[in-house]
Amino acid sequence: MNNQDLLRIAEEFGDPVYVYDAEKIIFQYNRLISAFKDVENLRINYAVKALSNMSVLRLFNHLGAGLDTVSIQEVQIGLEAGVDPSKIIFTPNGVSLEEIEQAAELGVQINIDNLSILEQFGAKHPEVPVCIRINPHVMAGGNTNISVGHIDSKFGISIHQIPHTLRIVENTGMNINGIHMHTGSDILDIDVFLYASEILFESAKQFKDLEFLDFGSGFKVPYKEGDIETNIEELGQKLTKRFKDFCKSYGRKLTLAFEPGKFLVSEAGKFLVKVNVIKQTTSTVFAQVDSGFNHLIRPMFYGSRHEIHNISNSQGRERFYSVVGYICETDTFASNRKIEEIKEGDILSFSNAGAYSFSMASNYNSRFRPPEVLWYEGKAHLIRERETFEDLLKGQVAVDFEKLASVE
Ligand SMILES: Cc1ncc(COP(=O)(O)O)c(C=O)c1O
Numbered sequence: 572m573n574n575q576d577l578l579r580i581a582e583e584f585g586d587p588v589y590v591y592d593a594e595k596i597i598f599q600y601n602r603l604i605s606a607f608k609d610v611e612n613l614r615i616n617y618a619v620k621a622l623s624n625m626s627v628l629r630l631f632n633h634l635g636a637g638l639d640t641v642s643i644q645e646v647q648i649g650l651e652a653g654v655d656p657s658k659i660i661f662t663p664n665g666v667s668l669e670e671i672e673q674a675a676e677l678g679v680q681i682n683i684d685n686l687s688i689l690e691q692f693g694a695k696h697p698e699v700p701v702c703i704r705i706n707p708h709v710m711a712g713g714n715t716n717i718s719v720g721h722i723d724s725k726f727g728i729s730i731h732q733i734p735h736t737l738r739i740v741e742n743t744g745m746n747i748n749g750i751h752m753h754t755g756s757d758i759l760d761i762d763v764f765l766y767a768s769e770i771l772f773e774s775a776k777q778f779k780d781l782e783f784l785d786f787g788s789g790f791k792v793p794y795k796e797g798d799i800e801t802n803i804e805e806l807g808q809k810l811t812k813r814f815k816d817f818c819k820s821y822g823r824k825l826t827l828a829f830e831p832g833k834f835l836v837s838e839a840g841k842f843l844v845k846v847n848v849i850k851q852t853t854s855t856v857f858a859q860v861d862s863g864f865n866h867l868i869r870p871m872f873y874g875s876r877h878e879i880h881n882i883s884n885s886q887g888r889e890r891f892y893s894v895v896g897y898i899c900e901t902d903t904f905a906s907n908r909k910i911e912e913i914k915e916g917d918i919l920s921f922s923n924a925g926a927y928s929f930s931m932a933s934n935y936n937s938r939f940r941p942p943e944v945l946w947y948e949g950k951a952h953l954i955r956e957r958e959t960f961e962d963l964l965k966g967q968v969a970v971d972f973e974k975l976a977s978v979e
Contacts, residue, residue: 572946574882574920577843580951581918584942587844587862588957589929591622593630593947595839596925600634603834606807610814612826616660618788619645621832621926622840624943626954628652631835639788639830643670646679660785660830662704662751664726668692675699682751682785684727686735693743702749702785705730707770709754709763727752730774737777750775753787753830759799761806764789768810772817783826784814790834794876794923803834833926840925842867842877846917847897855893858913860904863896865935867921867928870904878922879910887911894919898936929955937963 572592580590600615607613616639617631623645628638629652637658638649643666649659656678663670664684668691675681675696683689684704692701706727728736740747754767768786775784790801814827844860851857869875879894881887889909896902904921913919932940939958944951 572841574880574885576946576951577841577882577920578918580944580946581843581845583951584944584953585957586918587842587860587866587941589924589941589943590841590843590951591624591627591836591925591943591945591954592839592841593945596627596630596836597634599835599838600631600636603803603807603829603831606803607811607827607829608807609811610827611824612783614658614783614826614828615835616658616785616828616830617835618830618832619649620930622836622928623648623930624945624954625652626945626952627836628654630945630947632658637828639832640679642666643673646674646677650677660702660751660828662753662830672696680749682749686728686732686739689728689736690739690743693739693745697744697746700746700748700782702751702783703728703736703747704751704753705733705771705774707752707754707767707774709767709770730770733774733777740778746780747778748781749783749785749828750778750781751785751787751828753789755789757791757833758789759791759801761802761809764801764806765809765813768813772813775817776821781821781823781825783828784817785828785830786810788829788831788834790831792833792837792923795878801834836925837923838925840923840928842921842924842928843882844919844921846913846915846919849913849915855907856891858892858894858910858919860894860896860919862941863898863902863936863938864900865896865898865938866932866941867904867924868931868933869927871902872931875923877904877924879905879908880920880922881911881913881917882920883917884911884914934958934963939963 614637616637618639632654638654640646640661641663659679660682661674661679662682682702682704704727706729752771793800818825844862846858847861848859864871890912891907892910893906894904942957943955945954
């Protein structure tokens with residue numbers, strides 16, 4: 572998918588628009604599979620929250636992946652996409668017992684991360700096998716908002732509560748078939764993964780009927796050319812060895828599971844916007860685009876970096892710009908960034924727009940959410956239409972104040 576392809580897509584489907592390169596998704600999936608090729612039973616559960624378009628889920632299903640879901644709606648979308656319930660894991664946080672029961676009814680693997688629900692669910696449904704999410708108390712992740720395995724985090728059952736967990740299991744007669752952890756996102760250092768894995772192994776030893784160990788995700792992807800990323804191949808080698816040793820001592824061949832979002836889809840996505848205005852102020856040159864944090868919240872939300880290129884002038888001389896959106900608040904995509912010279916009407920391409928981009932988009936400022944396009948085998952496929960004015964009004968109920976006033 573080159574710049575000319577992207578320009579044609581912007582021309583055909585309008586702007587702003589998200590574009591996903593299926594080839595890159597497939598490449599990343601195969602890369603992970605090959606890093607862990609020596610694990611006999613490997614399961615990659617794609618984290619739906621990163622990008623939940625049905626066609627993307629169908630692509631993962633086609634590749635043989637399962638799904639990691641965090642809401643009953645994600646479970647339902649996964650099933651709608653044709654994924655077998657046995658290949659879906661439901662890992663919610665702080666949801667009601669009813670929502671977990673609903674998911675269990677649909678036949679997906681339940682993953683519980685607190686003792687209160689574990690006890691209630693176990694007492695009512697001891698026959699349903701459950702995975703538990705532990706909190707390994709490891710500080711990891713590229714930003715405090717995405718570090719979720721530390722002692723102050725709301726996620727997981729503390730490893731210090733394993734004796735209590737075991738008591739609940741014994742008292743309810745439930746069956747724990749998996750142990751899961753997810754320590755954060757954007758973790759670069761594989762030693763952090765390996766360290767947390769040792770804690771997972773230590774916890775797993777205490778459960779006798781396990782079928783799988785789920786190491787979560789959090790792999791760091793590159794955000795610019797030459798950027799550092801998690802060394803998946805080295806992690807594959809080292810963790811495979813430790814996992815095999817663990818299975819030997821545990822006395823059973825377990826499945827090793829991961830649930831990446833970013834690693835699989837981040838780099839595959841481009842977000843294309845048009846420059847509405849070039850505004851020179853006393854201190855900077857703003858490129859104001861036809862989008863904002865309503866469509867790509869990550870830079871404002873947790874300071875993420877997205878490479879920006881002017882694909883209408885890719886050979887142009889580089890100059891410094893602040894790229895900003897049209898939202899009525901500070902809405903900065905990039906400050907003082909070197910970009911190929913920009914004119915009004917040019918199309919800019921934001922990189923790493925596959926994960927947590929459309930899925931975090933909103934209608935703030937009553938703007939439409941943009942369309943999504945999947946680039947597959949050299950062709951552009953529209954996989955979500957641009958919203959319309961009807962979509963903005965959908966579900967709204969208009970109160971007729973004139974009528975109410977006349978009744979009084
Ligand atoms: C439980 C769980 N699993 C997997 C993921 C995916 O993480 P990433 O996109 O960093 O791979 C997340 C992200 O928030 C998560 O909370």
